[in-house]
Amino acid sequence: MVLLVAGPAWRRRHPAAWWLCVGFPAAALRVVRTWRPLMAACGLAQSRKAALAVVSGLVTSGGPPPNPRVPGRGRTHPKAGGFWFLVRLLPGQVPEDFVKAAPAMAHDWEMHAVRVTTERPGVVRVSATFADPLRHPSVPRQRDPGRLLRVVVGVLESGGAWAIDLRQVPHWLVVGATRSGKSTLINALVSGLAPQRVALVGIDCKGGMELSLFGQRLSALATDRAEAIRLLNALVRMARERMEHCRSAGVRTLWGLPEEERPVPVVVIVDEIAELFLVANRMEKDDAQSVATALVRLAQLGAALGIFLIVAGQRVGSDLGPGVTALRSQLGGRVCHRVTDSGTAEMALGDLHRDALHAAQSIAPDVPGTAVLACGGGWERARSHLVSEREAQAIANEYRHLTPDLPQLHDDTP
């Protein structure tokens, strides 16, 4: 009775203690109660007689009542705002079967989300979170200059800082529908990079509406396709010169050069990639082809030579042509905001983590800035810090004296 009255207030004031004492035991009980029917309903139970999946509603007539075998479940462990346990798969089952069942588990256990990951062969880890930690992120935004080419742009679902570190993952593909948070992420990134000794270059073929805000801090900005082609070719030439420089100095990457000789790192930000690839006629097709070739070349050479790519787009599907798929395979880091077409999510995450697709497609419109991140190893949900255009513009202006002069980028030879 006391709990009924004081419960909600307790939960609001001390969510962690509430979860441990009330929420978690109740959820653990629900797991125990629902495990067997849930496994059967999801087709994950096996008949003891034959290796036949028992589908809900299927009852064999006659004989003893069926008592199907269900996957073994380990002890339920509490964690901040959720719980986890391990499950041993039955013969013939694969982790993907459990990934597909995750939404049903979340529903039956009244949890916000359930994530299934492979622990080791034959064993998966099922972890559930009670509420979306990204709805009200608690980690404050901090403005620190940070390590070169590393920027904290938001918070991770696990509670840590979401840092984009270009020296670790040099090239990124950022996708999301309109108002899903792409520009805000670019704002956060530019605000973090502006105080560092780096050159920023923009390609924004929507007439430069977005990136021209940072004009004072950009070493070059292209606002239409023709300019973009010239700029990209100049960047490829720059990469080649740097390669020559490294070779004659006998080092394999830019970072091997002595500091006073080392050219400045260049971060190339491309907003709305589709504008570069959409074609209406044959001539445009050639243009799109040269853009794709230059971007892929830049990505291949760039990382070792201090040239980094951030490519953002609203709709990035395979319908934009083979160039996009070729480019995507060079962009190792992926950020997928809320998307409206499955093709874009597929393009951003499909080749790395198929199980992240569902997480990306279930991002709600009322939590802009929420995204699924993937780069090689695993995937994670995160939310960017809200950095407004005005704020980002002010920071870019404040550090305009750091804008490196790169005359070779304005060289017009094709």
Ligand SMILES: Nc1ncnc2c1ncn2[C@@H]1O[C@H](COP(=O)(O)OP(=O)(O)O)[C@@H](O)[C@H]1O
């Ligand atoms: N991380 C965030 N936290 C809170 N609100 C956000 C966040 N990211 C975006 N928003 C809100 O959503 C709006 C649209 O975001 P924006 O970055 O302009 O989207 P896009 O560039 O994808 O169209 C922003 O004006 C802001 O109000």
Ligand SMILES: [Mg+2]
């Ligand atoms: Mg935008």
